[in-house]
Amino acid sequence: MRAVATNRAYAVRIPAWSSDRLRVLRLLLALCAVTAFFATATPARAAEATPVTRAAYLADRLRENPVHVTDQLPREISRSTAPDFARLAKKTGVPTYVLVLPSQSSTDGKQLLGAVHDRLGRDGLYVLVDDSAVAEATAYGVRVPADAASTVAMYELPYDAGPLRSFERFVDVIAQGGEKATARAEAARETYRDDEPGEMYIGPSDRRNQSFVTGILLTGVPLLILLVAGYAGRRRRRSGAGGRVPRWVAPGAAVVTAAAIALTATVVFDQTRSSAAEPPTPADLSARVDRVAAGLKKDPVYADPESPRVLDSRQSDRLHDRIRDFRRSDGGGPVYVSLVPQTPASESAGDSWLFAAAVHAETRQDGLYVVADPDDGTIDLYNYGLRIDADRLSFDLPDAVTFGDSRADEADDHLLGERLDTLMTFLDKAPRTDRPDFESRPAAAPKADEHTLPPLFATDFWPGLFVGAFAALLLSGVVAGGMWIAGRLLRRRDPTPExxxxxxxxxxxxxxxxxxxxxxxxxxxxxxxxxxxxxxxxxxxxxxxxxxxxxxxxxxxxxxxxxxxxxxxxxxxxxxxxxxxxxxxxxxxxxxxxxxxxxxxxxxxxxxxxxxxxxxxxxxxxxxxxxxxxxxxxxxxxxxxxxxxxxxxxxxxxxxxxxxxxxxxxxxxxxxxxxxxxxxxxxxxxxxxxxxxxxxxxx
Structure with a gap:
């Protein structure tokens, strides 16, 4: 009986104990499963989503090549100029590392160069060049007159000299040594304290003015010679002074004068380009689009590694989640976000529509393409193949999302993370249509060689010809009228004319x-x-x-x-x-x-x-x-x-x-x-x- 009772008691206690243990065990297993899920899924995504810092990215580029030329400025300075920068950098006599980046990157140039040096771990002269000139230079572990060279390059050259010529002047001063460089910097600062050197290039409007003046002179002066010669001939014949001048003299002088004016104009107005920028190659114009398209194929959010970071990890993770949810929603689809600056010197000349069309053509993936500019904070949206109401996207998108507000203007990151999140909310609520919508084809990009000036004998040269002829006739009439009035006044002043x-x-x-x-x-x-x-x-x-x-x-x-x-x-x-x-x-x-x-x-x-x-x-x-x-x-x-x-x-x-x-x-x-x-x-x-x-x- 004891045994039976014992066994019964045991039998009674075992189920009670096992039920509690099972609940605990199940809870532990559930926690282990969740932990295992986040251990296997979340860290991997976080590792993929964690952006490489700008300094680390640039340090990697300099590790590959001591000269890095951005692909974002092909219309001002193309990547094909990298060998020229490298050739000039050798003249400094010390290890020289050159970064050619958009001007927005030079706002914190000294800090950027310091961070790149720390990442690269190599001493030398670090130079930051923007799209116009040498922006910053710092020496680490070497003695060179970097500040004096920067001063000379800034004062001695006009603003349109171009980055390559500015770097060349910078290198020449570095090679002179400390004392000469310092003296030259002081002289340049004193000479150009209140005035800067004259421009090296002219613009299209200046060329039109040159053509207009050439046209005026080319007809006005010869025609004036003919009119004056005719008037003088009549006066000569009336006065009987000397013999008659051959008839061919006046036309011959007019023709010779016209030829001299045309020849002189071509010598004086000999400019052929409006900028120091060399024409970019097709590879230069497509480099950035290829880079962004390749990045979007791996990740729907592409942040330009050469630009300041505008999305932190939390904002980036939330944006990824919103994009994934929108893609899975009814009537939704892929969303591709490009955090890339749009500058006039880029391949699309600052046109985000043209940039989005080029990226879409390269990725060959339909979806909504968002172009967010980390420089000025604008956000543009383009639809390629999604069933979203086009009118809603064009007219109902709030300006606070597209252009930002006063808070966005004051923030360094333009509140792009917050505004992109608002954009995704807007897309979730946007009406769907039965048929997919596609953006129309944007206007063609400006020609690659847009800095070539028009010929001198073109544009406003032809109106100048007519104005010159009219001016010659008007001037001859004024002279004749003035002489007539002068004669009348002289006769009136003589009280007793013979x-x-x-x-x-x-x-x-x-x-x-x-x-x-x-x-x-x-x-x-x-x-x-x-x-x-x-x-x-x-x-x-x-x-x-x-x-x-x-x-x-x-x-x-x-x-x-x-x-x-x-x-x-x-x-x-x-x-x-x-x-x-x-x-x-x-x-x-x-x-x-x-x-x-x-x-x-x-x-x-x-x-x-x-x-x-x-x-x-x-x-x-x-x-x-x-x-x-x-x-x-x-x-x-x-x-x-x-x-x-x-x-x-x-x-x-x-x-x-x-x-x-x-x-x-x-x-x-x-x-x-x-x-x-x-x-x-x-x-x-x-x-x-x-x-x-x-x-x-x-x-």
Whole structure:
């Protein structure tokens, strides 16, 4: 019985004890299972999701090659320039490590270089170059004038010199040594304290201005030469000064001037590029897209390792979870997030739409592509193949998500983690459609060689041609108007103008018929108007009477077409002599000597070389033909007398020549061109008057 009781008691106690143990055991097994799950799953994902720090990534790149050129600036400085940086770095004489990164990376350049040095563990000169110049330089374990070299490169070069030229200047100063480098830095700081060097390159607008100025000069100056030459030629012909200038001189000068302007413009405006950047290769333009696409194939969130970290581990894990949940949701799909800066120097020229399209084409995976810029904090979303309402994505996405708010502007990370989480919430609630939606094709990227300037003789060169022609015409009109106004003002300022000054005195060598008609009519009508007493029978009356006989008593016939040029010359000579006689008679201050001068027979003579020259000063044997040595005794004015003495061969060019009807358009000396009264000019005005009266049958 005891045994049975004992066994029964044991049997009763065993189930109670086993039930408690089983509960504990089950709980322990459950905890072990959970622990095993997180031990096998979570650490592995955390290891994959933990980003490599920027300093560690850059240190690895320098471990592979002492010069690392980013793939994010192909339009300003391509990766193919790495050998040039390496060649220059050898001139420093110490181990030199060069990082060429976007400018946003240089905001904490000294700390970045220090962190990279600690990761790399090698002493030397560490240089950070951005997309324009040397941004920072620090020496670790070596003695080089890094600060002085940075100062020289900053002050001596203009801002558009380019990063490669800036690094070259930096290296040259390093090679000079400490004392010379310090002195050069002080000199550069003093020289360019208030002003910086002039720009090395011009922009497209500057080239258009150059083309415009070239066009203006190319038409304005030659046309102005032609206009001025034509005006001067007319003045020369009217004044009778010297011989005629060959017709080809003015056009030839205009053509030579145009050629000189074109040649000079090509030499002075010889710029061909607007930047120091060399054209990128196709590999340079595709390097970053390939890198981002490869990263997105492994992880839907790609953070640019060269940029500051904007997502911490917690934010990154949550974003991964939200992306996974959205992919599994009804109507959802893949989401690819690129935390990559979009700069104008990138392959897409800062266009996130173009960048997303290129990445999508490379990954060949449909989904929502999110481009988050860690530099300016903008977030852009593009749909390739998901059934999400396109209008909702385009118009309903809050600006606080796309551009951020004031808090995001003040934060270093632009609150991208928080805003991306809000974006995923927005996507979870976005309406689905029956058909997948695809982004349209973005505009093409700017050409790779966008820094090449247009040709000089293009763009605004053509408008410049028209403006130059208009300016030449306008300037010539202004000059003519100014000369006319100046002449009027000078005549008004003279209170007692001489009668002979009231008309322009013209003495052309080969006058045209229109010029003779105009001058004859003006001189004759002026002489008539100066007669105050019609009954006064002075010498001037004899001149007027003879002139009126030549035009049959009608002054208007002097300007009528068809009047003989020799007759017109005789009218001009008689009218001018009559006006001179009136001036002599009106001079009440004449003394006895003046009266003797009036009776001088030479006073009645006019120049026999060209009667339009006016009164003669003496008689002289002059050469009247360019061929041979034929001479005639003629009365000559003072200029002709001086020419006959100093240069006898110049007299034939000063002879008045009139058309000879028997020889067509040829011209001969006036005394050979007619057998009328004009032939009497060499014998004096009185003989001319007698000859006119004899011809008219008046005694």
């Amino acid at each position: 009668p002979t000054d009231l008309l322009p005195f013209t003495a052309p060598t080969e006058p045209s018929a229109s010029c003779l008609r105009r001058t004859a009519y003006t001189e004759l009508t002026t002489l008539i108007s100066e007669f105050t007493d019609p009954d006064d029978r002075t010498r001037a009356w004899d001149h007027l009477d003879a002139a009126m006989l030549l035009v049959d008593g009608d002054p208007d016939r002097a300007r009528a077409a068809g009047t003989d040029p020799a007759t017109l010359v005789a009218v001009i000579v008689l009218a001018r002599a009559g006006r001179a006689a009136l001036a002599d008679d009106a001079d009440d201050a004449d003394d006895a000597d003046d009266a003797d001068d009036a009776d001088d027979p030479r006073h009645d003579l006019c120049c026999g070389v060209n009667p339009l020259h006016g009164p003669a000063a003496s008689r002289h044997h002059v050469r009247v033909s360019a061929q041979g040595n034929s001479r005639r005794l003629l009365p000559v004015c003072e200029p002709c007398r001086d020419t006959a003495v100093a240069e006898p061969g110049g007299i034939p060019g000063r002879l008045l020549k009139l058309p000879d009807p028997s020889l067509g358009n040829s011209r001969v000396p006036y005394y050979d061109a007619t057998d009328g009264p004009l032939t009497a000019v060499p014998h004096g005005i009185a003989r001319l008057i007698d000859k006119v009266r004899e011809t008219a049958g008046v005694h």
